[in-house]
Amino acid sequence: MEMDWFTFIAQIVNFLILVVLLRAFLYRPVLRVMDKRQETIAGQLQEARETRSRAEEERESLLRERDELEKGKKEILDEARKDAEEKKKEMIQRERDHVAELREKWGENLDREKEDFLRELGRRVGEQVFSVSRSVLKEFTGSDLEEQVFRRFLQKIEELDGEEKERIRSSLAEDRSVQVVSAKELTGPQREELQAALGRILGEDVPVRFEIDESLIAGVEARLGGRSLSWSMGSYLEAAKDEFSRVIRPDGKEGEEAGPTAPSNDTSGEIHG
Amino acid sequence: MTITPDSVVYWQWGPVVINATLVFTWVTMALLVGVSVVVTRKLTPGFEMGRGQNALEAVVGTLREQIREVSRQDPERFLSFIGTLFLFIVLSNVLGVIPGYQSPTGSLTTTAALAVCVFFAVPLFGIQDKGLSAYLKNYIKPTPIMLPFNIIGELSRTLALAVRLFGNIMSGSLIAAILIGVVPLFFPVVMNVFSILIGVIQAYIFSVLAMVYIASGTAATGRTDEKAQDERKGEP
Numbered sequence: 001m002e003m004d005w006f007t008f009i010a011q012i013v014n015f016l017i018l019v020v021l022l023r024a025f026l027y028r029p030v031l032r033v034m035d036k037r038q039e040t041i042a043g044q045l046q047e048a049r050e051t052r053s054r055a056e057e058e059r060e061s062l063l064r065e066r067d068e069l070e071k072g073k074k075e076i077l078d079e080a081r082k083d084a085e086e087k088k089k090e091m092i093q094r095e096r097d098h099v100a101e102l103r104e105k106w107g108e109n110l111d112r113e114k115e116d117f118l119r120e121l122g123r124r125v126g127e128q129v130f131s132v133s134r135s136v137l138k139e140f141t142g143s144d145l146e147e148q149v150f151r152r153f154l155q156k157i158e159e160l161d162g163e164e165k166e167r168i169r170s171s172l173a174e175d176r177s178v179q180v181v182s183a184k185e186l187t188g189p190q191r192e193e194l195q196a197a198l199g200r201i202l203g204e205d206v207p208v209r210f211e212i213d214e215s216l217i218a219g220v221e222a223r224l225g226g227r228s229l230s231w232s233m234g235s236y237l238e239a240a241k242d243e244f245s246r247v248i249r250p251d252g253k254e255g256e257e258a259g260p261t262a263p264s265n266d267t268s269g270e271i272h273g
Numbered sequence: 274m275t276i277t278p279d280s281v282v283y284w285q286w287g288p289v290v291i292n293a294t295l296v297f298t299w300v301t302m303a304l305l306v307g308v309s310v311v312v313t314r315k316l317t318p319g320f321e322m323g324r325g326q327n328a329l330e331a332v333v334g335t336l337r338e339q340i341r342e343v344s345r346q347d348p349e350r351f352l353s354f355i356g357t358l359f360l361f362i363v364l365s366n367v368l369g370v371i372p373g374y375q376s377p378t379g380s381l382t383t384t385a386a387l388a389v390c391v392f393f394a395v396p397l398f399g400i401q402d403k404g405l406s407a408y409l410k411n412y413i414k415p416t417p418i419m420l421p422f423n424i425i426g427e428l429s430r431t432l433a434l435a436v437r438l439f440g441n442i443m444s445g446s447l448i449a450a451i452l453i454g455v456v457p458l459f460f461p462v463v464m465n466v467f468s469i470l471i472g473v474i475q476a477y478i479f480s481v482l483a484m485v486y487i488a489s490g491t492a493a494t495g496r497t498d499e500k501a502q503d504e505r506k507g508e509p
Contacts, residue, residue: 004279004382006288010295011386018302018361023353026309029316030333036318
């Protein structure tokens, strides 16, 4: 078998040309494109990884934030609950105070009314008793109750001890006004008698001013300077008032000291110093 | 009956002969380059690509991977040479089933030319890789006594490369031609299919052997791809 040397050389050249051509038109461009795609894929993978890690971080931070919010919400709720509780207590306290105040006011009103009632009652009772006493006295002795009361008052003045007289005198030295207050107007002889009695005590004549005060019911009072001498039904009335007050006391112990109780001091009355 | 397409002469002027071998070589080259040019004119680096691009990428990618596996070195610098060898041979062999097509690889001239190319490529790549003296030292390894045997081995494997391809392709077309005379129906078709298989296998064998020879010239010292890369990194 013979070799055609021209063909042999030509084939070598042909092959080398083919290598060059394919290198230029096939391998280079195709490889370039493939590498570029590879790069793109790698870049996208990298990007995806980064995105994923970013998303992961974002998720972590969001979760943390949500936890904090959740915690914050709980705190706020707790606080609100506590506030509401406090407010409730405060309101209850306020209402309680209000009620207590009302009750106190009501109690005061009640006391006042009771007081008024008792005073009124005492006055009425005094008047009644006095008028009854007056009628009875007139019926049996023919004498006037006012006259009797006046006599008793005079007697009281006469019976004053020296020390008391001295005290009255010294008090009159500062203020020389003498005032005699009675429930009914005193008669002329009574006035003279009283003036004489006072002059005996004080050792000198003093001008006396006579006044009327019906609230005394039956009684006479002499105001000498800063001191006063009197006979009145006040003590009896006080005792009666005490008795009534015990009766209407809200604790219901009225039975304890029940029964008619006379004033412990005698009917001659007393001297109020 | 023609044993070699060399003897089919179309035009002659002195020593210049235009025979079937050259003509069909040019046809094959034109086909390869034409398809490449047409397809690579509109390449896209994206993920949407034409069928042609996909096919070429598959071919080139497979070649690259095969070269990487065989040589265990960076495949890029061998791709042009080995890839062209394979593509030219396989196309010539496969086109041989077309009636009227004379496979250039069925000519000893062509296979010898390709083998000579490999013969020269081995030292060229070796010297490019490690320098002249280091490459030449390969011939006196393991001892200088081996020098003549190494040289004989170099020559004989080139001869074997050329004759193996020529013999296989020539015999394939010859058998087909003979069988057409003996059993005109069906059997030649089977033999043609068979010859396609043989043609592809031979192209693969030729390319892989060429790669092995070149790789032994460049990495005969047992360097692996990784080692080469390490050394390259270590360089200033």
